[in-house]
Amino acid sequence: MFIASICNILQLVSSLLLRILSVGLSLDYTRTSHIWCKTRVSLAMSVLYIASFSICLSTIDQFLITSRDVHIRQISQIKLAH
Secondary structure, three states: OOOHHHHHHHHHHHHHHHHHHHHHHHOHHHHHHEEEEEEHHHHHHHHHHHHHHHHHHHHHHHHHOOOOOHHHHHOOHHHHHH
C-alpha cells in the first residue's frame, strides 16, 4: 500500500502542477513538444499500473497471511519474499 500511495501522490502532484502551468500561466508544453506529450501519457499510465499492481499484491498477501491453513500462511513469509 505504501508504493501505491506514493504513486498516487506523484500522479496528483504532477497533474496539478501541469494544470497550473497550462491554465494559470498559459504554458502548455503538450502543444509545443510532441515528445513531452507522449512521455506524459506514458508516465501517467505507468504510475497508474504500478499503483494498481501493488494494491493487488497487497490484497493477495493479506489473503495469504490471514488464512486458517498453516501452509498457506507460510507462503507469505519474509524469507520467501527476498
